[in-house]
Amino acid sequence: MARFIREYPWSESPLGPIETWTLSLRTTVDLMLAAEAQIVLFCGPEFVALYNDAYAPTIGDKHPRALGRPAEENWSELWTDLEPLLRGVLETGETFSARDRPFYIERSGLVGETVYFDISYSAVRAQDGTVEAVLCIVSETTARVLAAAKVRESEQRFRALVNASSDVVYRMSPDWQEMHELDGRGFLSSAQGPAIRWRDEYLFPEDQASIQAAIERAIMERGVFELEHRVRRADGSAGWTTSRAIPIVDDIGSILEWFGMAADITEKRASEQQIQLLMREVNHRVKNQYAVILSMIRETSKRATDPRAFEHQIRERIMALSRSHDLLVLNDWRGAGMADLVREHLRPFGHEERISPCGPDVTLRLNAVQNIGMALHELGTNATKYGALAGDAGTVRMDWRVAPAPEGSDFELVWEEHFSEPAAAADAKPHKGFGSVVLQRVVPTSLSGSASMERLPGLVRWTLSAPLANVVVARGAELDGDEQIAGLT
Incomplete structure (x- = not known):
């Protein structure tokens, strides 16, 4: 990009020859070209574009024609969205920043897409204090945003599935000493926070030894816990449940927690x-x-x-x-x-x-x-x-x-x-x-x-x-x- 800028016919650009640029603008361009961050500089009232090598891939086939031209020519598809942001910084000198800010952009011909950026737009001032350019430091987060959306969608589907089921849902610590969460569905008393004495609340004393033995086998084998046993229901009476829990493990096989579901089989x-x-x-x-x-x-x-x-x-x-x-x-x-x-x-x-x-x-x-x-x-x-x-x-x-x-x-x-x-x-x-x-x-x-x-x-x-x-x-x-x-x- 340094070579492109040196060889560009600036006399044909609204910015004019490089020799006429202010010291502050030339200094800012030198800093931008040396930076590894994705930076684009919009200069003057027409927002003439200059950018570095890190930024070039983010605009696709707009590069290199966007260099030295007013932003409206090459960002026309999002100009109604982009211009107010740039003009706000140019006129007020105030910095604007945002995380995962969506922009609709055409960077592969006329094929448009919505992309996301972490952005920071700040003023570049001339020696007399006037704002002569807007320095835009950006970081594309499209992959992260889309991945997070997929996770949320997956969680929503899972939650919908869980809500559609009448089964009790619970989460346990790796050693089953602490209940992280339990949605009792009216069958058992719900627990929204960590519970240490969950055995005393949900199990009868005479049943705890056999249930603990099944838990220890599942932990030792890092396998599925599955057992049909008695429980104390929400109303205090004795009920029966068939409970099944699987271990959630990390990359090296260590158990992070247990996720389980339990069905009310009292009537059965x-x-x-x-x-x-x-x-x-x-x-x-x-x-x-x-x-x-x-x-x-x-x-x-x-x-x-x-x-x-x-x-x-x-x-x-x-x-x-x-x-x-x-x-x-x-x-x-x-x-x-x-x-x-x-x-x-x-x-x-x-x-x-x-x-x-x-x-x-x-x-x-x-x-x-x-x-x-x-x-x-x-x-x-x-x-x-x-x-x-x-x-x-x-x-x-x-x-x-x-x-x-x-x-x-x-x-x-x-x-x-x-x-x-x-x-x-x-x-x-x-x-x-x-x-x-x-x-x-x-x-x-x-x-x-x-x-x-x-x-x-x-x-x-x-x-x-x-x-x-x-x-x-x-x-x-x-x-x-x-x-x-x-x-x-």
């Missing part, structure tokens, strides 16, 4: 435990059903004289057990309503218009569902074969109620058959089959109660009485796992 764990409980209950119930079926087969075979009748009785009794089972499955093994049980077990016999069930809305325990269901099947079978439903005019009335007892309350169920034909009443004689065993021994014994059977002219009455707590689920209460299993066994 509860569902899994409920499934396990139900599977245990089903297992107990199936075993119990096998025992009942074997008992049915044994007791029915003792009294069977006709193979076909034996097959029919066994099939019907097993179907009755199945109906009770279906009701329990439908209600998630939480028992079954008494009215539903009556309806399901008496439907196969028909004659709904001649059967009158009446009683309060109660939910039966599992053991009561099976046993009362068996009783209803035997009562319906007897009534259809040789009882009130065998003829055309008989009726059945069934009442269940809660009756006061010396200690607490009893559940009472009364089955009454009324006959109008003498023949039907005569047929209602005692029958010592498996049904009698169920009605007079199996059902009352299973419910820790008692039962009685009355047979009078025109009337058959079976009464069951048992402690209320053995039969009915209290309102607002649910059977716990042990209670249900005990009921099945």
Whole structure:
């Protein structure tokens, strides 16, 4: 650039020959040419340009034609932006500076681009104190600005992804002794600053040793920390989380910090435990059903004289057990309503218009569902074969109620058959089959109660009485796992 300036025909430039330049301008040009910083000098009211070798690449193909010419000729695309800055310094003598100042410039033909500079524009004064030029020291920062923009964009995308997730996000120190940050998402208490005693706040004492062992393994291996464990939720209750954290390392592999996410799996764990409980209950119930079926087969075979009748009785009794089972499955093994049980077990016999069930809305325990269901099947079978439903005019009335007892309350169920034909009443004689065993021994014994059977002219009455707590689920209460299993066994 020194050679360009020496050889330039300055007599054709608004600045005139070099010999006419002021001492201060020539001194400034000498300093500019020797400098390694990117410097351009805009001289006089027309802002004639002079610049050094370091500055030349920043203006692209404007070099070298911009030398010695008014700035407006070669910086026309940004003149409305650049002129106020230069004129402000020229007229006031005040320095203007900025960091990452954007400029739109065409430095490759007519292809424009926005570039960024750190700039410092200061006045060059003549001997009389007037401002004769503007000294512009610039440093292009386009690469830095664009890189920072990409980082911000990446961070924004990441933050959007994190915000779209319901997972807890956390950051830990390299040794996990200090929690840098935690966004609890309402599941855990959030921590915006460093927390030293985070274990006491988020973990239960009895769980800390196993969790610390998993942390130490991850630190030693510089690998992923991943664990499913209990946590203390924001409301103080116990919850479950599956937590996963990865180490952020530097160029030599040292851990700088840990970044992790944790999902709330409290409901999932509860569902899994409920499934396990139900599977245990089903297992107990199936075993119990096998025992009942074997008992049915044994007791029915003792009294069977006709193979076909034996097959029919066994099939019907097993179907009755199945109906009770279906009701329990439908209600998630939480028992079954008494009215539903009556309806399901008496439907196969028909004659709904001649059967009158009446009683309060109660939910039966599992053991009561099976046993009362068996009783209803035997009562319906007897009534259809040789009882009130065998003829055309008989009726059945069934009442269940809660009756006061010396200690607490009893559940009472009364089955009454009324006959109008003498023949039907005569047929209602005692029958010592498996049904009698169920009605007079199996059902009352299973419910820790008692039962009685009355047979009078025109009337058959079976009464069951048992402690209320053995039969009915209290309102607002649910059977716990042990209670249900005990009921099945």
